[in-house]
Amino acid sequence: xxxxxxxxxxxxxxxxxxxxxxxxxxxxxxxxxxxxxxxxxxxxxxxxxxxxxxxxxxxxxxxxxxxxxxxxxxxxxxxxxxxxxxxxxxxxxxxxxxxxxxxxxxxxxxxxxxxxxxxxxxxxxxxxxxxxxxxxxxxxxxxxxxxxxxxxxxxxxxxxxxxxxxxxxxxxxxxxxxxxxxxxxxxxxxxxxxxxxxxxxxxxxxxxxxxxxxxxxxxxxxxxxxxxxxxxxxxxxxxxxxxxxxxxxxxxxxxxxxxxxxxxxxxxxxxxxxxxxxxxxxxxxxxxxxxxxxxxxxxxxxxxxxxxxxxxxxxxxxxxxxxxxxxxxxxxxxxxxxxxxxxxxxxxxxxxxxxxxxxxxxxxxxxxxxxxxxxxxxxxxxxxxxxxxxxxxxxxxxxxx
Ligand code: MN
Numbered sequence: 222x223x224x225x226x227x228x229x230x231x232x233x234x235x236x237x238x239x240x241x242x243x244x245x246x247x248x249x250x251x252x253x254x255x256x257x258x259x260x261x262x263x264x265x266x267x268x269x270x271x272x273x274x275x276x277x278x279x280x281x282x283x284x285x286x287x288x289x290x291x292x293x294x295x296x297x298x299x300x301x302x303x304x305x306x307x308x309x310x311x312x313x314x315x316x317x318x319x320x321x322x323x324x325x326x327x328x329x330x331x332x333x334x335x336x337x338x339x340x341x342x343x344x345x346x347x348x349x350x351x352x353x354x355x356x357x358x359x360x361x362x363x364x365x366x367x368x369x370x371x372x373x374x375x376x377x378x379x380x381x382x383x384x385x386x387x388x389x390x391x392x393x394x395x396x397x398x399x400x401x402x403x404x405x406x407x408x409x410x411x412x413x414x415x416x417x418x419x420x421x422x423x424x425x426x427x428x429x430x431x432x433x434x435x436x437x438x439x440x441x442x443x444x445x446x447x448x449x450x451x452x453x454x455x456x457x458x459x460x461x462x463x464x465x466x467x468x469x470x471x472x473x474x475x476x477x478x479x480x481x482x483x484x485x486x487x488x489x490x491x492x493x494x495x496x497x498x499x500x501x502x503x504x505x506x507x508x509x510x511x512x513x514x515x516x517x518x519x520x521x522x523x524x525x526x527x528x529x530x531x532x533x534x535x536x537x538x539x540x541x542x543x544x545x546x547x548x549x550x551x552x553x554x555x556x557x558x559x560x561x562x563x564x565x566x567x568x569x570x571x572x573x574x575x576x577x578x579x580x581x582x583x584x585x586x587x588x589x590x591x592x593x594x595x596x597x598x599x600x601x602x603x604x605x606x607x608x609x610x611x612x613x614x615x616x617x618x619x620x621x622x
Pocket of ligand 1: 337338410554
């Protein structure tokens with residue numbers, strides 16, 4: 222039980238402790254750990270030798286800490302739990318806490334490469350029906366490998382950063398010439414991202430069983446998507462400018478250790494997969510996502526039903542010998558369940574704009590309007606029957622430039 226006021230029993234208790242980076246005023250970014258409605262200044266804690274991580278916690282990003290690996294991550298976490306639960310440490314540690322409302326989150330790590338998958342069978346089926354009506358919704362490769370693409374790491378942005386509506390080419394179905402202008406079908410994709418800590422060597426494969434040696438933790442992701450730009454540009458090479466203008470990530474990374482109670486059996490795979498994609502014990506994370514559109518809860522996507530697991534995604538993205546770098550991010554793909562109110566994109570929620578949704582303010586929506594705000598949240602089973610809250614990812618749409 223933590224001594225931090227108000228933190229015990231909440232979603233950011235002492236058994237969660239997500240990591241992030243923050244600024245205050247003009248000060249340089251510093252690393253922090255979130256506890257309740259407070260942030261523990263990790264740089265100050267390491268300088269005071271309350272916790273030791275080879276100086277990595279004094280850096281402006283988490284990268285040096287991410288590179289340390291599982292034994293160090295576990296040791297630092299155990300020490301932080303001790304500092305925040307044992308009253309004897311309170312006099313030294315309490316002065317290093319700031320209210321989370323007093324700090325400005327910044328991107329917690331310097332991203333390496335960014336890969337986005339497409340691992341929900343429900344999402345892939347829904348999108349296949351919309352993009353290729355009258356045809357088999359899942360393409361022949363879908364159940365043999367986790368489909369993905371390399372995204373743009375340089376436009377990963379921290380939760381709260383506004384998103385300028387992108388401009389680009391689009392062509393209405395059946396229309397002759399493409400037109401250029403602001404996207405008229407701007408959408409979200411509610412996803413779960415995995416932050417890589419320990420790199421791998423070029424030419425080496427990372428087996429499914431090595432997932433926890435490489436992956437540090439989890440962040441919620443919003444893969445903003447301009448559907449009209451996407452529909453015109455995506456064949457034959459996949460998503461490009463419809464996605465690369467911005468991808469939002471939560472401010473606080475939940476370490477894998479906090480999700481120990483959240484693993485559940487993953488769906489059975491038929492046909493059987495290639496040897497390198499097999500797992501002794503196939504497991505997914507039981508994260509319950511929420512999507513709020515201008516404050517109205519419009520969807521509850523369930524992450525537990527994803528067809529491809531994070532360990533399979535990691536094995537697949539390295540099976541050709543591509544090296545992992547510290548700070549790489551790979552995201553799950555849109556999380557959708559079987560029900561309409563479980564879909565992780567507005568393309569699916571509104572059936573491609575055919576059935577608008579009405580928000581609590583009375584406004585009717587098919588896709589995002591300028592000024593709209595979307596917040597993706599999630600909770601997960603925590604230790605000892607508790608529930609942890611993943612840090613939300615939020616963003617608002619600005620008018621095109
Ligand atoms: Mn996506």
